[in-house]
Each structure stands twice: as C-alpha cells, then as structure tokens.
Amino acid sequence: MHLGRTTLSQFLIQQLKGSDQQAALADLLVDIAAAVKAISSMTAKGALAGVLGSLESQNVQGETQKKLDLLSDKAFINTFHLGGLVAGMASEENEHPIVFDDLEAPGAFLAVFDPLDGSSNIDVNVSVGSIFSILKAPEGRLPGLADFLRPGKEQIAAGYAVYGPSTMLVLTVGQGTHGFTLDREMGNFILTHPNIQIPAQTSEFAINTSNERFWELPVLRYIEECKAGKTGPRGRDFNMRWIASMVADVHRILMRGGVFMYPRDTKDPSKPGRLRLMYEANPMSLVVEQAGGKASTGHGRILEVQPDQIHQRVPVILGSSEEVDRIAGYHEAG
Numbered sequence: 001m002h003l004g005r006t007t008l009s010q011f012l013i014q015q016l017k018g019s020d021q022q023a024a025l026a027d028l029l030v031d032i033a034a035a036v037k038a039i040s041s042m043t044a045k046g047a048l049a050g051v052l053g054s055l056e057s058q059n060v061q062g063e064t065q066k067k068l069d070l071l072s073d074k075a076f077i078n079t080f081h082l083g084g085l086v087a088g089m090a091s092e093e094n095e096h097p098i099v100f101d102d103l104e105a106p107g108a109f110l111a112v113f114d115p116l117d118g119s120s121n122i123d124v125n126v127s128v129g130s131i132f133s134i135l136k137a138p139e140g141r142l143p144g145l146a147d148f149l150r151p152g153k154e155q156i157a158a159g160y161a162v163y164g165p166s167t168m169l170v171l172t173v174g175q176g177t178h179g180f181t182l183d184r185e186m187g188n189f190i191l192t193h194p195n196i197q198i199p200a201q202t203s204e205f206a207i208n209t210s211n212e213r214f215w216e217l218p219v220l221r222y223i224e225e226c227k228a229g230k231t232g233p234r235g236r237d238f239n240m241r242w243i244a245s246m247v248a249d250v251h252r253i254l255m256r257g258g259v260f261m262y263p264r265d266t267k268d269p270s271k272p273g274r275l276r277l278m279y280e281a282n283p284m285s286l287v288v289e290q291a292g293g294k295a296s297t298g299h300g301r302i303l304e305v306q307p308d309q310i311h312q313r314v315p316v317i318l319g320s321s322e323e324v325d326r327i328a329g330y331h332e333a334g
C-alpha cells in the first residue's frame with residue numbers, strides 16, 4: 001500500500017477480506033469514521049457553533065454533561081442506528097445499554113463507547129477524543145446486558161479518534177494498530193501511521209500528581225524513582241506530561257513511548273480507579289497491546305478483567321512494556 005494514498009476504506013477492505021462478518025466490520029468502522037468526522041467538525045468550530053459549555057444534566061457517574069458530550073453521543077447513536085450493523089450499544093452518557101429492536105434483523109455487533117473523552121478540556125480548546133470498542137452480538141436474538149459484559153480480550157475491534165491540531169483515527173482489528181489522519185478537503189481518513197510500535201522503554205510518565213497523597217506504595221515508589229533522575233536508582237532523567245484527556249495522553253505514548261497511569265488510590269475507597277473499564281480502559285488496552293505495549297491494573301492484564309457493570313471503573317497502567325512490567329512487579333512485591 002502506498003503511504004499517504006491509502007484511504008481508511010481501502011485499508012479495511014485489505015485487512016478484513018474473508019467472511020461476510022469481516023466485510024460488515026469494515027462497514028461498521030467506516031460508519032464510525034463518519035461519526036468521528038461529524039464530531040471533528042463540531043469541535044473544530046467550537047464557540048462559533050455554540051457547542052461549548054455545560055448542560056444542567058449529569059451523567060450516570062454524577063458528572064455534569066457538556067453540550068458536546070451529548071451532541072457526540074447523538075452522532076454515534078444515529079450513525080449506529082442508521083447503519084443497521086449494531087444490535088445494541090452502551091456509552092458513558094447512557095445509564096443502560098440501548099438495543100436497536102426496530103431493525104429488520106439484529107446487527108452482528110455491539111458497540112461500547114465514550115463519545116467525548118476528556119471533556120474538561122473542551123471549553124479551553126485542548127485536545128479531546130472519542131473511544132470505541134466493538135464486540136460480537138449474540139446471533140439471532142436481541143442483546144441483553146450480559147452480552148455486553150465481556151472481558152476486553154473478546155473485543156474484535158477498538159480504537160479512538162483524537163481531535164487535536166489534526167484529527168486522527170487510530171484503530172485495531174487485532175492485526176496491529178494503525179493511524180489515519182483526516183484530510184479535511186477530501187473528507188477522507190488517510191493511512192499515515194501504519195503498524196504503530198510503542199518503544200519498550202521510556203523516560204516519560206503521565207499521572208495526575210495532585211493525587212500523590214492518595215497513591216498506593218508501588219505507584220509512589222515508581223514515581224519517586226523516576227523523579228530521582230540520573231542520580232536515583234533508574235540512572236536517567238524522566239520527563240512528565242499530563243494533558244488530562246486520556247485519548248491525547250495515550251496517543252502521545254503510541255507516538256513516542258511513555259507510561260500512562262490512573263492507578264487505584266485511596267481518595268475514594270469505594271472506587272477501584274477513575275477510568276471506566278468498558279469504554280476507556282479496554283479499547284485503549286487493545287490498541288496499546290496491538291502496538292507492542294502492555295496494559296495492567298497493577299495486578300493483572302486489563303483485557304482479562306471480567307466486567308460486572310457497564311460503567312465500572314478500573315485502575316489503569318499502560319504504555320511501554322518494560323515500564324508496565326516494572327510497575328506491576330512493584331505491585332507484586334507489595
């Protein structure tokens with residue numbers, strides 16, 4: 001394939017040739033790209049389109065919803081509904097899964113997504129994103145809650161869009177992680193970052209250090225050692241970055257390595273972490289693993305976690321494999 005000339009559709013036809021199910025998955029990913037284009041256009045217009053600011057409403061986790069959260073959610077729901085390929089979907093903005101029971105036949109897939117991740121950044125014009133996870137739908141019947149509650153290793157596709165200086169779509173169908181850049185004039189996503197590989201080592205970490213007093217010992221140890229720099233046990237200087245949009249932070253790690261952490265902490269002991277397993281941690285973990293990185297809770301692979309709720313949270317440590325192994329090792333050591 002000629003780099004810079006391969007469109008998303010051409011790429012997917014190549015990667016997903018074979019069964020009808022694979023062809024349908026390619027169509028679904030093209031549908032997702034259409035929703036992403038619509039959201040990209042809204043985020044790019046910003047205040048001019050009157051889409052900034054908050055609503056009166058809160059989502060199921062008690063967070064104030066932004067206008068763009070709901071507009072983005074609608075863009076995905078409409079795309080999935082019209083496309084007819086999805087039997088049901090769940091998102092950050094809806095308490096319960098939505099089942100499309102008015103289709104001629106139930107679609108072959110389930111979609112779980114965060115329509116606009118990092119929404120605290122919307123109003124200050126900093127990168128935000130969308131994250132999606134695709135599972136197989138049950139055959140011949142409408143899906144129920146249990147059909148959604150599958151461990152991340154069962155995802156058949158996952159990815160994210162980052163609405164930054166350029167809009168990029170990064171995805172995997174289990175054959176590597178690939179990045180596409182939106183050519184706004186042509187309206188196409190073009191393959192610009194084939195076979196992304198995360199370096200195994202890094203000297204950069206991403207964590208919200210304002211939570212330091214709530215961290216558990218293994219995380220404290222890791223960050224202390226990084227901060228000690230050249231004269232500390234790691235023998236080199238580390239850098240820190242925190243955008244506070246998971247999509248943008250993870251995108252940076254895919255581009256140049258690093259480790260991203262939102263670990264379990266003692267801030268609110270009823271929560272096992274901040275990030276949501278099904279529509280943040282799982283899709284990002286698959287993307288990262290397919291790029292040669294690792295993703296752990298500190299005590300095991302994120303993709304092995306059996307969900308018991310759509311909106312459940314999980315500790316997240318992901319990125320360069322040797323660093324994730326090191327942090328997991330510190331958790332094992334207790």
Ligand code: F6P
Binds near residue numbers: 117119245246274
């Ligand atoms: O969805 C949660 C999220 O906005 C992530 O995108 C981001 O990584 C994190 O929260 C930011 O958390 P904090 O507000 O603690 O920096």
